[in-house]
Amino acid sequence: MFDALYISATGMQAQQLNVDTIANNLANVNTTGFKKSKVGFTDLMVQEAARLMPGSEEAGVLGPQRRLGAGVGIATMSKLFDMGDLKKTESAFDLAIQGEGFLEVTMPDGSSAYTRGGTFRVNRDGLLATSGGFPLKPNLAIPDNAKDLKIDGDGRVHVQVAGQATPIELGQLEMVRFTSPAGLKAQGDNLYRASTESGEAISAKASEDGMGTIAQGFLEGSNVKLTDEMVNLMVAQRVYEANVKVMQASDEMLGMINALRK
Structure with a gap:
């Protein structure tokens, strides 16, 4: 449960940087010679998680491991040198x-x-x-x-x-x-x-x-394409919102677990 909170937090941080980069591109749409920037993402460290074999809970026999991701990180922030008009x-x-x-x-x-x-x-x-x-x-x-x-x-x-x-x-x-x-x-x-x-x-x-x-x-002229950046902005916003919902759902589930203990 806590993993979901941390993973969604990395997603929010990554998309915040993405939105900031897009905003800078849009701000320079009329700047002479400006070259737009692009953020590249990568998955974070993958960890091995052992699990119990079905029907062997009492014996404590561990089955094959599962690979769990730890979220998303920033791989690159690069300039794109496509020629402007x-x-x-x-x-x-x-x-x-x-x-x-x-x-x-x-x-x-x-x-x-x-x-x-x-x-x-x-x-x-x-x-x-x-x-x-x-x-x-x-x-x-x-x-x-x-x-x-x-x-x-x-x-x-x-x-x-x-x-x-x-x-x-x-x-x-x-x-x-x-x-x-x-x-x-x-x-x-x-x-x-x-x-x-x-x-x-x-x-x-x-x-x-x-x-x-x-x-x-x-x-x-700037090589920023207004339509492309607006589409990228909407996608980044939706991904950010999705990560917020994951965090909210995880928080609600933790609240339910705590309530069961009372």
């Missing part, structure tokens, strides 16, 4: 990636983070950077008198400088991909860090080795 903005500093690649970003401590694109700008050091001011790799210095920024599909960056007839090529953006992008750790501001689950970053040029191409003047 591209939205045209016509802004030269808006970039989206059509493919599996990420742009590499240098953080203040010198470490690397990764982004799928977004709205970029020139930071106080004159470098092409994320909206948070973190420069892209390699460092691309934008001249003060530059205009008409152009970024090709292969990541080559050109600017038109006053007094020169032809555009100047500043360099080529570096891109990376991961064996298991679902293992990346989200840092906020559309930035991710590598982890043991994601594997090491694999470097290549844009349009090579499955990296994809860069689309200037576009932003990638």
